[in-house]
Amino acid sequence: MSIKDYTAHQLSIIIDSLSEEDLKKSLEVPPNREMGDLAFPCFILAKHLKQSPVQIAKELEGKLSSSDVFDRVEATGPYLNLFLPKRKLTEQVISEILVDGEQYGSVKASGHQIPIDLSSPNIAKPFSMGHLRSTVIGNAVANLAEKNGYKPIRINHLGDWGTQFGKLMTAYEKWGNEHAVRKSPIKELNALYVLFHEKAKEDPSLDDEGRAWFKKLEGGDSNATALWKWFREESLKEFEKIYELLDVSFDAYPGESFYNDKMQAIVDELNEKKLLVESDGAMVVDLEEFDMPPALIQKKDGASLYATRDLAAAKYRKSTYHFAESLYVVGHEQSLHFQQVKKVLLKLGYDWAEDMKHIPFGMILQDGKKMSTRKGKTVLLEEVLKQTIEQAKRNIEEKNPTLKAKEQVAEIIGVGAVIFNDLKQSRLNDVEFDIEQMLRFEGETGPYIQYTYARACTLLTKGSWGEMKETNPPYNIDEAYLWDLILTLEHFPSIVERAFHEYEPSILSRYLIVLARYFNQYYGKVRILSGTDEEQQARLHLVKSVTVVLKEGLRLLGIKAPEKM
Incomplete structure (x- = not known):
């Protein structure tokens, strides 16, 4: 169940004039986070209830304030601003990702065939x-x-x-x-x-x-x-x-x-x-x-x-x-x-x-x-791929000369850089290629996403993720830095759906850039392998969730994710 599904379901208990689907469609994201995680515009109930939207928002606030389905609700003019139960939904999102694994965001097979030329x-x-x-x-x-x-x-x-x-x-x-x-x-x-x-x-x-x-x-x-x-x-x-x-x-x-x-x-x-x-x-x-x-x-x-x-x-x-x-x-x-x-x-x-x-x-x-083949002005794709692989190899020699399987990793990085550079652009835009730019480990590049994934994998290894027992860790830690990352992880299924229905892989590419940024911000502010065992486990559950989504997102784009770089 997505966060919007959860919210719409809770609202449907006290609003019987709209279906859950209509409630879900009406939910908005406030202009800034201080106003709430989601907002419900009460205009759409005014005609049916024969009340002003401001009055409706106040009444809904009163009904929901006594329940524990939201951390907080506030009526602000004609809007009902909703602050979601962060710990509950954090646990729900992480649990769903870890249970589903690479199937997270997948839709059950319909059997319908789509030939793609x-x-x-x-x-x-x-x-x-x-x-x-x-x-x-x-x-x-x-x-x-x-x-x-x-x-x-x-x-x-x-x-x-x-x-x-x-x-x-x-x-x-x-x-x-x-x-x-x-x-x-x-x-x-x-x-x-x-x-x-x-x-x-x-x-x-x-x-x-x-x-x-x-x-x-x-x-x-x-x-x-x-x-x-x-x-x-x-x-x-x-x-x-x-x-x-x-x-x-x-x-x-x-x-x-x-x-x-x-x-x-x-x-x-x-x-x-x-x-x-x-x-x-x-x-x-x-x-x-x-x-x-x-x-x-x-x-x-x-x-x-x-x-x-x-x-x-x-x-x-x-x-x-x-x-x-x-x-x-x-x-x-x-x-x-x-x-x-x-x-x-x-x-x-x-x-x-x-x-x-x-x-x-x-x-x-x-x-x-x-580029024109007739006039002999052709840049060969094989040559470009060889160049990016060679450049990636030089970068590895400079930054991590003891890395095992350097040739294989260089190929994954070099080829991934070319693919990501293309797919991060809206497909209708023309693309000017720049090998140096597309291989950077900072900014909106394939290597940046791959490096984020590799960094997360290293944390899992250091934290002995493979030996970890099943627990119910305290997801209320690090709340100040956690929520943007959780919301982004939760959006993955809807991003996958939208990217396909719009035939626009850049929707997924841009999403992965945002996810990597939020994870790196979290990594920069939180000592993941510190605190009690329970706290470390909670953080590593989150890290594992990030690796699942990053790897699957890159796979959907046709890019591999090396565990070490």
């Missing part, structure tokens, strides 16, 4: 920093979905189809070297892709050759297919290294090519329902009724487009997973595209399209500018 890099191109956001935001949303009782299906919708592969094949046939490509596949293929665009500026006919190659690929040409399979296999090997570092896994890898044999059915269905119209030789679905440009379904040469493949993918996912929601973690520049796909599906009569949600996000910027 995330990461989706393009084959034959390096895994750049630009792909980081979809990967880590999508993974965090998937973890949060699971915590909220859903079954997430992580789908890596690889960019392994489209005209760009025709361009790459053109470049390989004209300027490629098989030995060089086999030695360093992604580097060489990316160089060829960049070269193609440089040459195409001088010779626009190259674009026609690229389209022709892709048309051959769509038609099953053996040479084109062999090249495409080679490019794809080499890319997946490189991508797997990144996913292993990020500790991200997938349930399915059906890239765009998977839907190649499923697109004609979409075209036929659109034709049957007379939704396809010709526009400058191409086939489109008119969306003027929605104030949108038409959705392109087929090019002049009959080649498919992103919309065709996404329509086929949406139908496949619905028939395969019978989803409650279908999520697409893709940059905000694709917002119009997803709106068009949804509207086409609705015009086809598929009401379930309303359950498809685009989760947009901003870009990662380099010196304030968008």
Whole structure:
């Protein structure tokens, strides 16, 4: 039972004109703590009771003052200010966390499936920093979905189809070297892709050759297919290294090519329902009724487009997973595209399209500018991760050179720093990355949260937590420093719920920063391993609760928590 649930239940005993749920929704947090922990606005009872809110607040104060369910109640104008029973609720919160462990804040499984389209890099191109956001935001949303009782299906919708592969094949046939490509596949293929665009500026006919190659690929040409399979296999090997570092896994890898044999059915269905119209030789679905440009379904040469493949993918996912929601973690520049796909599906009569949600996000910027693979201005994610891991290793050598498993801890810190730096930002904001800043042990960083967790683990070891007997320690100690920390711990389940329903991992990230700050303030003011055995045990119960929530919060973000740093 949350603190708001407790308060609403107690109020419902003396207020019968509102349900517990309505009472809970009406509760407010006063502007400062001296006015109480929660406040009930009596305006909402005035019409029913035919009394002024001020008079109602006074009467409620009288009824509650004689009970022991609150430490204190005060009528202040039209508000009833409530001071919660701190010891009772402190014991309740800590007990719930210690009993539930990592399940604290979890919702019972519903069985509903949620496919989540995330990461989706393009084959034959390096895994750049630009792909980081979809990967880590999508993974965090998937973890949060699971915590909220859903079954997430992580789908890596690889960019392994489209005209760009025709361009790459053109470049390989004209300027490629098989030995060089086999030695360093992604580097060489990316160089060829960049070269193609440089040459195409001088010779626009190259674009026609690229389209022709892709048309051959769509038609099953053996040479084109062999090249495409080679490019794809080499890319997946490189991508797997990144996913292993990020500790991200997938349930399915059906890239765009998977839907190649499923697109004609979409075209036929659109034709049957007379939704396809010709526009400058191409086939489109008119969306003027929605104030949108038409959705392109087929090019002049009959080649498919992103919309065709996404329509086929949406139908496949619905028939395969019978989803409650279908999520697409893709940059905000694709917002119009997803709106068009949804509207086409609705015009086809598929009401379930309303359950498809685009989760947009901003870009990662380099010196304030968008990164571009075409122009060769790519910051490789693998290189960034290696840099952060090396920097973390140097920090460990400087601050704790005797630490065991330094390599492993450095990797956890370095990778965690990159992930947290991304997820502490609202996903709609653009992110400028700064390796030195994200690895700091102070401030709003991943290492700060990890270090707080490690510090708490050290206290548990020194206090012999593993040997501790079950007791009912005195939770009324340290009250001056304890309450903010208890309230924050108690908020964790609602934070987890809100972060998922808003598809916003930064809600959880910001929460962890606040929790770490409150714990470090408590640590700075209270000698945890002092006093009587009972007092030490009470404090260590609290410390253990903090470690449970910090570790689980970081796990939901896709970050590991080392016990020593």
